[in-house]
Amino acid sequence: MRLPAALQELLDEGIIDAVVRQLKSGKEASVYVVRCGDQTRCAKVYKDMAQRSFQRRAQYQEGRKVRGSRESRAMAKSTRYGRKEQESAWKNAEVDALYRLSGAGVRVPQPFGFFNGVLIMEMVTDAYGDSAPRLGEVELSAAVARDYHRFLIGQIVRMLSAGLIHGDLSQFNVLIGEQGPVIIDLPQAVDAAGNNNSFAMLERDVTNITEKLGQFAPELLETRFAHEMWTLFEQGELKPDSELTGIHIRDETPANLDQVVSAIEDARYEEMARREREAAE
Numbered sequence: 001m002r003l004p005a006a007l008q009e010l011l012d013e014g015i016i017d018a019v020v021r022q023l024k025s026g027k028e029a030s031v032y033v034v035r036c037g038d039q040t041r042c043a044k045v046y047k048d049m050a051q052r053s054f055q056r057r058a059q060y061q062e063g064r065k066v067r068g069s070r071e072s073r074a075m076a077k078s079t080r081y082g083r084k085e086q087e088s089a090w091k092n093a094e095v096d097a098l099y100r101l102s103g104a105g106v107r108v109p110q111p112f113g114f115f116n117g118v119l120i121m122e123m124v125t126d127a128y129g130d131s132a133p134r135l136g137e138v139e140l141s142a143a144v145a146r147d148y149h150r151f152l153i154g155q156i157v158r159m160l161s162a163g164l165i166h167g168d169l170s171q172f173n174v175l176i177g178e179q180g181p182v183i184i185d186l187p188q189a190v191d192a193a194g195n196n197n198s199f200a201m202l203e204r205d206v207t208n209i210t211e212k213l214g215q216f217a218p219e220l221l222e223t224r225f226a227h228e229m230w231t232l233f234e235q236g237e238l239k240p241d242s243e244l245t246g247i248h249i250r251d252e253t254p255a256n257l258d259q260v261v262s263a264i265e266d267a268r269y270e271e272m273a274r275r276e277r278e279a280a281e
Contacts, residue, residue: 004045006117007032015115016043023131028187033123033131041112044119046091046187090187091117097164097189104162105240106155107182124177124184135181135212136171145216148181152209153225153244155183156202160233161240165190165198169205171212192233199230223247 003011003019010016020033023042034043098111098121110122124132140148152174159166166173166189173185192198206226214221223246232238 003032004030007034007043007045009116010043010118010120013115015113016041016120019043026185028185034120036112036120040123042109042121042123044094044121046117046119093189094185094187095119097186100162101159101164101183101186104158106158106162107180108186109182109184124175124182126176127178132175132177132182134172135174135176138176140213140216142217145213146220149210149213149217149220152181152183152213153206153246154241155181156205156209156225157229157238157242157244158240159183160192160202160229161238161242163192165192165195165202166205167201170208174209199226202226202230 001019001022007016007019011019016034016036018035020035020040023031023033025031029044029046032043032045034041092114095111095114098108098119101108102110109124112120112122114120126132135148156166156169166183166186168185168188169183173183175182175184190198190201192202195201203226206229210220210223210225225244225246228244228246229238229242232242
């Protein structure tokens, strides 16, 4: 098995003791089963920009914080330095999200460190100690599907309460571990308050999970959790343990156009002021 240079470096430095096998290779990264002492863990090796096929990356990065105004300008202009900073920010995004969500009580793989572009994290296993299957690979009873749906909607609420949206949640990045569903693959995690596409991504995440589990429990297809949780989030009332109903009645009140125009103008002036401050630095 030919190893990526970054993974070989971890072997040489003694951060990992052995590479057991490759677990999977995806559009963003390759994952390997490794041994650290007597522990079996996963090593996620991120691919460089030139090797990746993931599209619309800028859409996901909107609203993410960068280190300073110099980095922000370089990334906006896509200079060589800016592209390097973008690459670093993208690779660090999942690490930051895992630590943040783990601390918020979201069931994600436990991270153990990020070394030279390689994320070491918990290996999620089934009841037999084998690598856990994806949600899309299992058959479920209606009762289990309802339980999983209730749990995953609760996890999405916890993520949103922590200020993040997965952004690419589906049957392919939920593992069914020994204790139940585990959410994985977070390099595209979205800043809920800072991204103009936040609700659309949240709604897509909820829809993907609902449609998959609705194959086993069709009544789930009638729920409207995304709108309900987003309304609470916008009102500042969403809590990690908020109890949702799955019922949402849309507000059909006509928009006040004067207020909308005023809000757009305020945002435009704020953006102009921000750019002037950055140019002066």
